[in-house]
Amino acid sequence: MSKEKDFLFDDIGPIAQRRVWIGSAIATLIILWVMWIVIQRFADNGQFELRRWELFAHPGTWKFLAGGLANTLKAAAITACISFPLSIFMALARLSKNPILSKPAVAFVEFFRSMPLVILILFIAVSAPTTGIFKLSGLWVLVIGMSMYYIAVFSEVVRAGIISLPSGQREAAMALGMNYRQSMRLIELPQALYAMTPAIMSQLLFLVQDTSIGYIIPYEELLRRGKNIESYQPISILQTYLVVTLVYAIVSLSLLWLTNRIERSRELATPRIPKGA
Amino acid sequence: MDFIYIVSEYWPMFLRGAEMTIFLTVTSALLAFFIGAVVAVMRIGPIPPLRAVASVYIEIMRAIPLLALIILFLVGLPKVGVFYSTTITAILTLGIYTGAYVAEALRAGFRTVPKGQIEAARALGMTFGKMFKNVLLPQSIRSVIPPMGNLLVSNIKATALAGAVGVQEIYWVASRVNFDSARSLAVFLLAALCYLAIALPTGFLWNKLEVRMQIVR
Numbered sequence: 001m002s003k004e005k006d007f008l009f010d011d012i013g014p015i016a017q018r019r020v021w022i023g024s025a026i027a028t029l030i031i032l033w034v035m036w037i038v039i040q041r042f043a044d045n046g047q048f049e050l051r052r053w054e055l056f057a058h059p060g061t062w063k064f065l066a067g068g069l070a071n072t073l074k075a076a077a078i079t080a081c082i083s084f085p086l087s088i089f090m091a092l093a094r095l096s097k098n099p100i101l102s103k104p105a106v107a108f109v110e111f112f113r114s115m116p117l118v119i120l121i122l123f124i125a126v127s128a129p130t131t132g133i134f135k136l137s138g139l140w141v142l143v144i145g146m147s148m149y150y151i152a153v154f155s156e157v158v159r160a161g162i163i164s165l166p167s168g169q170r171e172a173a174m175a176l177g178m179n180y181r182q183s184m185r186l187i188e189l190p191q192a193l194y195a196m197t198p199a200i201m202s203q204l205l206f207l208v209q210d211t212s213i214g215y216i217i218p219y220e221e222l223l224r225r226g227k228n229i230e231s232y233q234p235i236s237i238l239q240t241y242l243v244v245t246l247v248y249a250i251v252s253l254s255l256l257w258l259t260n261r262i263e264r265s266r267e268l269a270t271p272r273i274p275k276g277a
Numbered sequence: 278m279d280f281i282y283i284v285s286e287y288w289p290m291f292l293r294g295a296e297m298t299i300f301l302t303v304t305s306a307l308l309a310f311f312i313g314a315v316v317a318v319m320r321i322g323p324i325p326p327l328r329a330v331a332s333v334y335i336e337i338m339r340a341i342p343l344l345a346l347i348i349l350f351l352v353g354l355p356k357v358g359v360f361y362s363t364t365i366t367a368i369l370t371l372g373i374y375t376g377a378y379v380a381e382a383l384r385a386g387f388r389t390v391p392k393g394q395i396e397a398a399r400a401l402g403m404t405f406g407k408m409f410k411n412v413l414l415p416q417s418i419r420s421v422i423p424p425m426g427n428l429l430v431s432n433i434k435a436t437a438l439a440g441a442v443g444v445q446e447i448y449w450v451a452s453r454v455n456f457d458s459a460r461s462l463a464v465f466l467l468a469a470l471c472y473l474a475i476a477l478p479t480g481f482l483w484n485k486l487e488v489r490m491q492i493v494r
Contacts, residue, residue, distance in 0.1 A: 012323070016404075023324040031330060041357040114430070114476045115469045116437030118448055123465035126455055209342035216441050223345050230352075238356040241349040245341055252340035 047238055055236045056243060061229065068225030069247060075139055075221060076208045079146040084200075086147075087154030092184065094159055105155075112152040118213055121145035125217045138219030142211065150207055157199045161192030197266070201259040205252060212248070222247060279463035287454050287464075294440075294450035295471050301368060301436040301446060302475070306429055308372025313379025320384055323405050331380065338377030344438050346370055351442055367439035375432050382428060386421035387413055419490050426483035433476050447471045 012020065042048055055061055093105035112120070124145050128136040136144070165188055173183035193200075214221040220228075226244035230237045320331035338346075347370045354366060361369070390413055398408040440448030451468035455461050 016323075020323050020325075024326050027324050027326040027330075031326060041359075045356060045358050047357060111469075111473075114434075115472055116434040116448065118437045118441055119451065119465055119468050119472070122448075122452060123461060127461040127465075205339075212342035212344045213438075213441075215344060215348075223342070223348070238353045241345070241352055245345050245349050248342055248345055249337060249340040253336065256336070256340065 052236050052239050055229070055233050056239070064229065065222065065225055065244070065247065068220060068222040069251070071139070071219070071225075072208070072211045072214075072221040073251075075142050075146070075211045075214060075219065078139075078143050079150060079211075080204060080207060082143065083147040083150035084154055087151045088158055088189070090151055090155035091158040091162065094155065095162060109152040109155055112148050113156065115149075117145065117149050117210055118216065120148060121213055122216060138214065138217045141217050142214045142219050142221075146207065146210060146213075149210075150203070153203055154200065157196050157203060158192060160199075161196035162188055164195065165191055198259065198263055201255075201262065205255050205259070208255060209248070209252060279460045280466060283454065283458065283460055283463040283467055286458070287450075290450050290454060291447065291467060291471055294445065294447040295475065297364075297444065297446040298433070298436050298471075298475060301364070301371065301439055301444065302429075302433050305368045305371035305375065305436070306432050308368065309375035309379050309428075309432070310425075312372060312376030313383055316376060316380035317383035317387070318409070320380060321387055335377045335380055338374055339381075341374075343370075343374050343435055344441065346374055347438055347442055363443050364439075367436075367442070367444045371432065371435060371439065375428060375435070378428055379425070382421055382424040383417075385424070386417040389420045390416045422483075422487050422490055426480065426487065429483065430476050430480055433472065433479065437472070 046052070090105055090109065093101045094109060096102045096105075121142060124136070125138075125141045128141055169187055169191065170183050173187045178186070211221055212223045215223040215227065218224045218227075222244055226240050229240045233240070316331045316334060319327040320335070322328065347367060350366050350370045351363065354361060394412055394416065395408065398412045403411070436444075436446055437448040440446045440450075440452075443449065447468050451464050455464045458464065
């Protein structure tokens with residue numbers, strides 16, 4: 001933040017300083033006014049009444065929501081573990097010179113990437129049980145749908161990482177007598193994945209948030225549990241969804257914080273190029 | 278076979294659904310652009326309280342799943358005495374949600390303008406407003422076109438979540454027709470193709486715009 005401040009306007013003079021002060025005062029008043037209107041709205045409609053909130057005084061409610069959060073994280077973790085490794089193969093297939101490999105990979109990635117995830121998941125949900133032999137639980141419906149989509153998404157990230165490497169990397173590997181597989185495994189992929197960690201992390205954040213689509217299957221994740229609480233205690237409907245949204249925000253913000261930490265630690269640890277190289 | 282049956286039997290419904298999807302996309306994208314532009318200016322501007330509000334807004338929107346936000350608005354707004362139709366609520370939610378991403382994209386665009394330009398504007402005695410209008414905006418508008426295209430396409434996909442809560446667009450039509458006809462593969466394939474038919478031309482036109490607006494060096 002300070003970096004940006006210096007960038008756009010250092011050296012504010014006395015007149016500009018006074019203007020900033022006046023602007024700040026007016027802005028603060030407007031913000032407080034808007035907040036006051038919102039609070040007034042809540043109060044006028046009785047949303048602050050104790051009976052609407054007392055649900056959250058029971059530990060059972062929180063245990064129920066924590067179970068939902070655990071299910072959310074479980075679905076996200078399984079999806080990430082399935083889709084990320086497969087996405088590397090998908091990226092390699094798409095980059096391959098053999099059209100038998102690359103054409104289907106292009107079709108898969110473009111199709112699943114440009115389709116809304118809800119459609120895919122609803123399709124699996126309505127068609128899976130009717131096929132007979134084995135029944136899919138809500139968790140696996142969600143995981144399979146999300147995996148298809150995130151294989152496509154992650155493979156594009158990995159592909160971008162491989163493409164952005166300087167071609168000298170592969171040429172040097174070839175010159176050392178490595179074949180294509182060795183060059184990919186030992187030279188190109190590690191660098192591509194390292195370079196793409198921030199992009200992968202931000203997609204991971206979307207992945208965690210997309211588990212909320214389990215709501216429609218239904219799979220008992222956080223948002224669906226919110227709906228269950230709502231049908232149990234209808235007067236607390238607004239409060240329930242506020243709390244659920246807040247829990248999502250806390251989980252995502254901690255993930256964002258982790259991402260920022262990784263990025264910052266990497267900025268410090270840029271690989272040093274030896275002198276004369 | 279099923280596919281032909283579904284198309285011939287239900288195409289007017291899908292057409293209406295597609296119209297609704299396009300309507301949602303366009304209105305929410307305009308709203309998102311307006312919100313995003315205002316928030317981005319607040320975020321980079323010199324007034325501290327506005328900067329704080331803008332960054333809190335952006336962080337919160339990035340941290341909440343869109344479906345949770347839509348449901349919160351849908352059930353929450355009537356509870357505090359604000360009554361809109363489902364469609365209007367969906368447009369508002371999509372606009373508010375995507376607006377945060379638009380603001381981030383614009384801010385990233387502003388950062389691509391070289392520092393010397395800003396310093397030169399300051400040396401000429403321009404105020405922040407003048408500098409923004411005459412120096413920052415015209416130069417950064419080109420570099421934000423590609424990320425805006427991505428946001429537009431993901432906005433098309435996001436409208437499907439509005440269908441999940443009852444707005445009558447393609448997703449909603451698909452789930453209804455599926456219930457009606459029990460030919461899920463054909464129905465959902467057609468729905469997916471509808472989204473492709475909207476998303477792919479949009480991406481293509483946006484690429485053309487990108488090429489047109491590119492700075493020729």
